[in-house]
Amino acid sequence: MELPILDLVVFFGYMLLIVLFGVSFSFKKRSSKDYITGGGKLPTWAIGMSIFATFVSSISFLALPGNAYLSDWNGFVFSLSIPLAAVVAVLFFVPLYRRIESNSAYFYLEQRFGLWARSYASLFYLLTQIARMGAILYLLALPMNILLGWSIPTIILITGVSVTIYAMFGGIEAVIWTDAIQGIILIGGALACIAVLFTSMPEGPGQIFDIAQAQDKMSLGSFEFNFTESTFWLVLVYGLFINLQNFGIDQSYIQRYISAKSNREAVKSTLFGSLLYIPISLMFFFIGTALFAYYQAMPELLPEQLQGMENADKIFPYFIVSALPKGITGLLVASIFAAGMSTVSTSVNSSATVILTDHIKRYLRPNLEHGSEMKVLLIASLVMGLTGTMAALLLNGVTSALDAWWALSSIFSGGILGLFLLGFISKKVSSKAAMIGVVCGVLVISWMSLSAFLPEELASFASNFHANLTIVLGTMTILLVGFLVTLFIPRPTTGDGHNLTIGQ
Template sequence: MQSLDWIVLSLTLLFIVAYGAWKTRGSKNVEDYIKGGNETKWWTIGLSVMATQASAITFLSTPGQAFHSGMGFVQFYFGLPIAMVIICLVFIPIYHKLNVYTAYEYLESRFDVKTRTLTAILFLIQRGLAAGITIFAPAIILSAVLGWDLVTLNIIIGVLVIIYTVSGGTKAVSVTQKQQMAVIFGGMFIAFYLILQYLPDGITFTKALEIAGASNKMKVLDFSWDLNNRYTVWTGFLGGTFLMLSYFGTDQSQVQRYLSGKSVRESQLGLIFNGLLKVPMQFFILLVGVMVFVFYQFNASPLNFNPKANKVVQNSEFYADYQSLEKQHQQIEEKRKELIFNGITDESAVKLQELNEQDLTLKDEAKTLITKANEEVETNDKDYVFIHFILNNLPKGLIGLLLAVILSAAMSSTASELNALGSTTAVDLYKRNMATDRSESHYVKASKWFTLGWGILAILVACVANLFDNLIQLVNIIGSIFYGNVLGIFLLAFFFKYVKSNAVFIAAIITQLVIIIVWYIDWLPYLWLNALGCGLIMLLAFILQSIKNENSIIE
């Protein structure tokens, strides 16, 4: 990185932190701090909801996911528009009618305190873990760029977010997320434009799509029912809808964004805006990754994009074998380039796929050598693809901007998470169960202290985190383990008055244990855990309620 990159990066991040802290200073009551004074307009809600979900992991991992596996990951988001409509029609009117600070307050009025507390705790566990991952993701990037210690970077990133989140609460999060989304969209469009400019003469965007298609990167829809395939139309519409319903409808980090709306209509418009824009945004980010793949059809690429992995094997006894694999990799790249320049035909497309398969085999062999050199080094390099392209190909200044994009996304998502964690702890646990009759200023201070505490805990989680195949998958896996259960609790509360509190409470505990076991033995793709958890708790709750009613009749 050059001086100009440091200036762009530093000024962008410092402006966001300072602006957020200054603009929202002085919240004196709980409504201002947690609900932003109910002044948020629909477009701010929409951008805030989108920014909360679009963490650094989105811009770090998604292009790498497309580079390796193509556009199929977009199917993961197919259920989102459906979920947005349901939440607008059902969840938002109920939340606004009851004037709640958190989603879990409603559960006490419908069931009891213990059900509200259990659901809040489930949220705190999964979101607390996810907050650590959203800090850890950009720390990996800067660690690769600067060679700094990961722990130091985790602390720096966490502290930046904590400053304005603790200071201004929900309003600070919403205000800063508008600036962050502007940086994110601007940076990604510039990156996309430059990738196309870097392609050889004669390789237009249409030609690039043709090359990607010949390499099986443009397959968007998969209608198969293969449970070993994580991303299909059915997992997107079924599993994805349940995941999005639970995330946007019951996860306080999202609910808090639209509870701050000026009215029911503003909140609904904000979510519809998110539903219309989110899928195209993810499609575009995946397309950026596919274009990076096309770029590397004409330019040399490393055998493994993780710089640490390469360094480890270079200093080991296996380096000679690794060099042999690199030479074969380069030969495949030359053959592939020649094939593409001669024009894509049905015959050349088959040969191209054969070369890609040979290259994948070489990369697997390289991962084996890296593991032999050091078992603790991560061999998965999906999360390093986009950052490798940024650092080695973008001009001065734009490197700093793209790093600011990724760090802005990390800050926006982490701020929402810490804000929600602090609010839920203060309102659903502390105020309800420990300090029921204190002043407004006391609860504001408590919320700030809890936000600070969760920030410190998130930094600690980040310091012990490891890559898990792909960071964006890790966050969604964590969510899928808990979200279906929580969604089932809310659906029972909304629609099934027959089921009472004790049946729901017991069913929720059993369901959570079953889902953890199913995930651990890898019985289902993780997206299906959302549907399984939701259906299982509802079934168990009905059975338990029926047994109780029958016993009552007998007695």
Template sequence: MDIKIGYIDTIAIVGYFVVMAVIGYICSRKNKSTEEYFVGGRSFGGWVIGLSLVGTSISSISFLAYPADSFKTSWIRYLPNIALPIAVLIASRTFLKFFRDKRTTSAYQFLEARFGTSIRIYATMAFIVAESIRLGIVLYLTSLIVHELTGLPIDLCIIVAGGFVSIYTIVGGIDAVIWTDVLQTLVLVGGGILCLAMVVAKVPGGIAEVFRVGLENNKFSFSENINGTLQNLDFFGPLSEKTIFMLILVGFTTWMTSYSSNQNIIQRYCATRDLKETKKAMWVCVWSSLPIWAFFMFLGTALFAFFHHFPTEETQQILAGERKAEQVLPFFIINYLPSGVTGIVIAATLAAAMSSLDSGINAISTVSVVDIYKRVFVTKKADKHYLKAAWFFASLASVVMIGGALIISHTDTNTLQDTGLILASVVSGGMLGIYILGFFTKIRGVRSVWAGIATTLSFTVWTVLSSKDLLPDAISFRYDLYYTTIFGNLIMFFVGFGVYNIFFKSKSEVLEEDIDSETQRQEKVYN
């Protein structure tokens, strides 16, 4: 076993773990109820929640993918983020007040109040499946990075990193998740700043040379690498090609989905002390995330300028597509950072992952208890019983996460990751469309929504099979898969809306389990 880090680096990494453990222990002493464990007693200020949202949205994938993209191609990956302020503006003026006024704990309580229990259970299960897949992939990719940086066995990296984040999340609840996310955001940014400072210091001519080389090689553009040549994107174009408008629209759809229905986000809404602080948190996240993402894009451009002056065989292979672009930052860290700084940057890599992993574990635990266990199976127990159930489901989510990452590490990773991402997209497709039906229409019928879900799932499966050339040409239509999320939500909305208006609008459609008025149903759901 070839250990690549020194004692100073080890001390920095251990110090980071110790601080996380202390935060988890302190927060565990507060968790005497599910209200504290799930939403922190609804007592947090906007700045804290805002920075926590930043940490949740920036995973280790982003920490590596943004520099990788701008190193090899351009700033194209930044385009979807431009839509974030628009999505947050809409969410803060439409969805937010409802979630706050109802003292919501789960994003999916709303769906039962509007459409019935079956839609709530479907959305909850879709979230659990998609989030479990995402957690396993993020943990594996993070552990792979740590393995490359340290030389430790990949399985050991998975068990240690996954086990540690699981422990402080299980015992500390949402309080530990939020406070560690804040610290992890600062560590993440600090690690990136150290990397950039080292790159700029080594480039002849400094930051001015970075801009010169970047501009000369079209690195600050919105371009796509086609057959080794950077080609600027058109604003509009055919569905088979990426365009500027398409990427912004994809970003808008993604962010709208997150801020209307993603449990990781909705849970943060509910953890603030009032509506004003929640809005502050959302805008703190926006105006922090945009420059942070741009910073990591610029780091990749700076790395391109550095290796333009000091080319290596490895980086030339990355530019030629013979190696993965995500290897460029780890390669620089291993070979060019001094001892001590390397440890801090590895801690930043771990921070980027843990801020996503802890949020996912806690979110799965929350919806498992609130939306399924307490709502369907065990409905009238003391709060202490549900708190113990929350610990159990958090532990189960952690086991699934670690087990999934271990399976990936011993499998054809490209195939398994691809399959996992496809499965996640299939089960969670059209979620924004469901919430738009709930917030902006008067549809009440469960059958109309199920018609939309069935059609959306069928469309997603057809899209995947078409992209894999598994269908006859006569019924196959290929387009850039980035469009799938847009089309899926449009289909969900229009099918649900159309079926209701054609078949059920003139009838008094009764929900499957409910003959009470809508007001009574909502009281049952939220109380």
């Protein structure tokens, strides 16, 4: 099913304008600091919108409605964990990162535990971003294949190259300003979709709520304490740990903290961006429920090949193409691309910063000149953008490989949160205790992440816990082992930096 000419014009016009707008920032005379932090001059609302856009990927745009169409609003509980994580962020994380004199999120870990901690965290952050960019570009291409009729590799290449161009030349200013625009378009597209659904119901908007209530489509899940199913409490705890990871050790969030004009503005932008995600994610879940009611009321509008619940993720793309007015469809397609592009551009820019600060300047050229720093940032952005695009191309058509990438992503990033919290909570934990804790935690994370890939003869060794508990149990293992080892291994009198922990 191909888009009408008007929708194609809207879509291509958006793509062209966003790339040109991003590249326009390259004409400014900038230092590496401007490239990484925008010179600390960016407005609060734009940084907040960028944080919001980083939360929302193309996966969220399509998966949340698909999830609500298939089941209920249990996934929305993830959003309910954000306020608590955001409070922790503005009380502790934002002041910490604005106080230390580094553009890197992992400088703190070196101060606390030594060079190995910084090297471990920064390297695995880069691996996580490659996995993240590849998965998002690939998952973005799947519905676009339905919407546009283009081949998946073509969509991946167009999206990956477009994002790489403006993220590479424009720096953090381009990323934040384009994120802000894309966030607005995303919200506008979702609102337009809801308006069409409300006005299309045969018995009026109230019919959506009647059908949803009858089918229990707005449930937040079971309130039982069950570690094998996706209950309310399991998703809430999972969301808390994921959001602490985002706010506490994700380079892309830390760069936004230090891009603000002051501590006060950094706090305001963090609260604005994170809390905005709550009503917008609720809107996406409502779209899924409304789509369920729409096709329950008018089943003849849904093709037979899409009527099975296993096709839930395809319903929203089909609705966009078949039910929305001309022009609005182009806006929705642009919104989906906006969600994916904002996430990928953030990964490109933050990864380039990590390569410069944590690797090039730390190991190879400590006294690198400013002009050379810009060259490194440009080259690193290009390499990471192309690597992420290549990762997406490798995933094409291989579903099991995609699952493996997500499992590896959990392994790459899961241990970093535990290491950070270990140093942040206690001044007594030594470098050796932290290292032992991380090894044990990563082993637990690996066991849980890879259990699904164990051969049948080893199935008895597989984890029975729900997959969402991977980061929770991995992080708790690191904390528990780190504290226990500290009791038995005396902390050395020198070698551990403690000047940046809580209470100091």
